[in-house]
Amino acid sequence: MAHEEAYGSNRSKRVFINNVETYTSKHIGTILAASFLGSSLDDATENDLEEEQSPRQQKVKHAGYQIVGTIRDKSDGKKCTYTVAEYHQLDRNELLKQMLECDVIIYNISEYADQIEEASWAARALHDKMDKFFKPKTFILVSTVMTWAMSKPVDPDNGAIPFTDVDYRTRKPHPNFKQHITAEKLVVKLGKTQRSQFCTYVVASGLQYGMGEQVFHFFFKAAWLGAMDKIPIFGEGTNVLPTIHINDLASVVLNLMVQKPKQNYLVAVDDSKNTLADIVKVISLSLGPGRTSVVPVEEAFFIPDMTQADIDSLLVNLRFDALFIKENLDMRWVCEAGITEHISQVVEEYRQTRGLLPIRICVLGPPAVGKSSIAQKICAHYRLPHVRLRDTINEKLTHLENQIQLANAEGDESEEASIGAQDQLDTLKDSMEQNGGRLDDQYVIQIIRDKLRSKPCQNQGYVLDGFPKTYDQAKELFYAEEEEDNEGGSTKKITPDAIFSLDATDAFLKQRVLNLPESEVEGTTYSQDRFPRRLANYRDNNMEDEAVLNYFEELEIQPEHIEITSSDDMDYLVVMQTIVRRVGQAQNYGPTSQEVQEEERRRVEARLQREAKEAAERERLEAEEATQREARWEEWSQKLEEVRREEKELLEQQSVPLRGYLMQHVMPTLTQGLIECCSTRPDDPVDFLAEYLFKNNPAVQ
Structure with missing residues (x-):
């Protein structure tokens, strides 16, 4: 009998969450579904213990949380992986029936204001039915710190003193978040009547980040796309933003479900006191151009993907000290120090969650085979930077010239930078003068390597067009690319994932060049006296034992050989089908709205x-x-x-x-x-x- 009671006490609990497919609800639900009764967030991520446990221990561990909930949009027909049941557009009676079968009801109103009225109704309806509960229930309202936005400072003479949970009775909401505070007060009030049957909690969440991003998504996306020279900071950027990693917020909710503390209201924020400028700068440095610019707040309203609530949240100025979480909950922090201190982890989560993995492609082949045309089509299809040797060298020279001009304009403060850029520019120009307009390989390799390590190429990937040309160039460019990271491991930085080797007969290539218009041939390497020599050099550099492809085969990167036999397919449809089949689907945002x-x-x-x-x-x-x-x-x-x-x-x-x-x-x-x-x-x-x-x-x- 005692044995059965032990098993019964660890049966699965049913948890209701609204809008299970949205950012906040999804990640809370995912953490809860991976947890077992009485676990912490750390326990939920330990996947290697199961094999070491006895059958009885495994059975107790699997007694966890079954997630059910409502969904906003059913158009895609996909079901969340962590839910056991999903409901769409239920009437109030049926919705109440489903909630009455649950042990815990979580309503998230931090994302969509249209859920506030439903959350208030749900809390009242459950409270009215608590005499008929078969077992006690817990109601958790996930709200936002925006209900504190207009609160008066704790000390009028010292605005740096942070708010704490005990100050919640004096909080004043942002004008656009008055409905939120009304719902918060209702939930706290309902939880004080018969706590043994129906206990309630309000979690005032900081601005959430991590796992693909929400309110900070614009900055991450702008930095990753590389379309902006400077990432904008709206307003002065000196306002302090209270933040919390979404998994830490899930840990707070999990702790409330397990520990059921007496305090009904708590603030969920990390220990950071980062300003908007701090956050945008570290995002730009880690993912984008490394530069920011202060712009008027009004410009945020012209961004289609940014809502009014997002703008209000980014302009809030609040300092918190989450004493209750620190002193009473068994937290296993993911990012306790905040987004700026854990930016590497947050950026990696962003890439992995959104599937933003770089695609690195190298297109090789003899002259006139169509490398650049095909590379341009690959770039257009996958939205990748096009890396051509001549363009990259010109871009480097132009950058150095602009850097010198900028340093000279700024005066003595940038004299050292100006001298360094001038020396580098002189070195490159001297090399080109001594080699008939061509750079030494050592400089070419360095310029190409710098380009492949630039943020756009690191983020999206690249299409390397016609380079390297020789085995030695390939070895020098990619041999040292396995670098030790901070944790002692090795990580690939610039080596291509796919190699496409285009080829055609010499007769075909010569005929193609002969058919080119005179305007395209004049003054280029396709001229009658230069092209045969260039083609012969390519063949000499790619003998069977010295081919550039041999280097990639040594790295176990098998090239895809594509034979070009006809000039009729000017759109290279067949070639592109082969390339897309080999590379797979795009791993980026695709087109913007x-x-x-x-x-x-x-x-x-x-x-x-x-x-x-x-x-x-x-x-x-x-x-x-x-x-x-x-x-x-x-x-x-x-x-x-x-x-x-x-x-x-x-x-x-x-x-x-x-x-x-x-x-x-x-x-x-x-x-x-x-x-x-x-x-x-x-x-x-x-x-x-x-x-x-x-x-x-x-x-x-």
């Missing part, structure tokens, strides 16, 4: 133009057909009239002999018969006339 709208606009315009063209063509064909039909009708009418005339003439010609015969032989007898009939007046004139004609027929006589 503006680009999607622009593409949709272009598709609509193209469709309208196509429909207008088709309508005009139909009208032209109909008019042409009507003209032809009218002409055919007129022609037919004329022919018909002609036939009738000819028939009439023919009948008239054929009737002449018959009329003559009738006038000569028939009409005299018929006339005499009619006269006789009139004189005799027989009873049957017709019979009389017939008998008369028969007796007096000239032919018979």
Whole structure:
């Protein structure tokens, strides 16, 4: 009996969460689903203990939390991996029925304000039914620190003194978050009537980050895309943002479910006191260009993906000390020191959660085989930086010149930077002068390596076009790329993941060059005197034992060989199919919302133009057909009239002999018969006339 009670006390608990597919609810649900009863967040991530435990211990461990909840959007048809049941657009009675079957009800109102009214109703409805509970229930409202946004400082003379949980009764909300504080007060009040049956908690969450990002997503995305030279800081950026990692917030919720403390209201923030500028700068340094710029707050309203709530949250200025969490909960912090101290971890979570993995491609082959055209198509398909040797060298020279000009403009403070840039520029130009406009390999290798280590290439990847050209260049460029990281491991930085080797016969390549327009050939390496030598050099550099592909094969990167045999496929459709099949799906954001709208606009315009063209063509064909039909009708009418005339003439010609015969032989007898009939007046004139004609027929006589 005692054995059965032990098992019964560890049965799974059912947890209801609203909007299970949204950012906050999803990560809370994921952590809870991975936990077992009585566990902490640390325990939820320990996956190696199960094999070492006895069967009975394993059974107790698996007694955990079953997650059910509502979903906002069912259009994609996908079910969350951590839920056992999902509900969509239930009426209130059915929704209450589902919640009554749960041990814990979690309502998240930190993301969507339209959930506030439903959360308040749920708390009241459960409170009204608590006399009929089969077992005690816990209600947790996940709210936001924005209900503190307008609170007066603890010490008017010292605004740096942080708020604590005990100050919650004096909190004042942001004007756009008054509904949130109303719901918070209601939930706290309902939890004080019969705590043994229905206990409630309000968790005022800091701005959440980690695992793909939410309110800071704009900055991460802008930095990762590399489209901005400077990441914007809205306003002065000196405001302190209270933050918490989403997994730490989940740990707070898990601890409340397990420990059930007496305090109903707590603030969930980490120990950081980072300003908006601090956060944006570290994001830019870790993921983007490394530069930021202060811009007016109004510019945030022109960003389509940023909501009013996001803007309000980024402008809040609050300092907190989460004493209750530190002193009463069994927290296993993921990022206790905040986002700036754990930026490497947060950036890696961002990449992994959103599937933003770099795609590194190298396209090699002889001159005129179509490397650059194919590389451009790969870049367009996967949205990758295009790394060409000549463009990269020119970009480096231009960068050094701009750096020198900027340093000179700033004066003595940048004199050292100016001298360094000038020395480097002089070295590169001297090398080019001594080699007929070409750089020594040592400088080329360094420039290409710097380019491949730039943030855009590290984030999205790259398409390396036609380089390296030799085995030695490949070895020098990639040999030292396995570098020790801070933890003693090795991490690949720039080596390509896929190698595509294009090839064609010399005769085909020469013929292709001969067919090029003179304007494209003049002054280039495709000229008649230079191209054969360039092609011969390529063949010499890629002999069987010294081919550049041998180096990648030594790294166990098998090149994909593609033979170019025809110039008819100028769009390289077959080649692109091979490349896409080898590389797989894109691992980035794809088109932005503006680009999607622009593409949709272009598709609509193209469709309208196509429909207008088709309508005009139909009208032209109909008019042409009507003209032809009218002409055919007129022609037919004329022919018909002609036939009738000819028939009439023919009948008239054929009737002449018959009329003559009738006038000569028939009409005299018929006339005499009619006269006789009139004189005799027989009873049957017709019979009389017939008998008369028969007796007096000239032919018979």
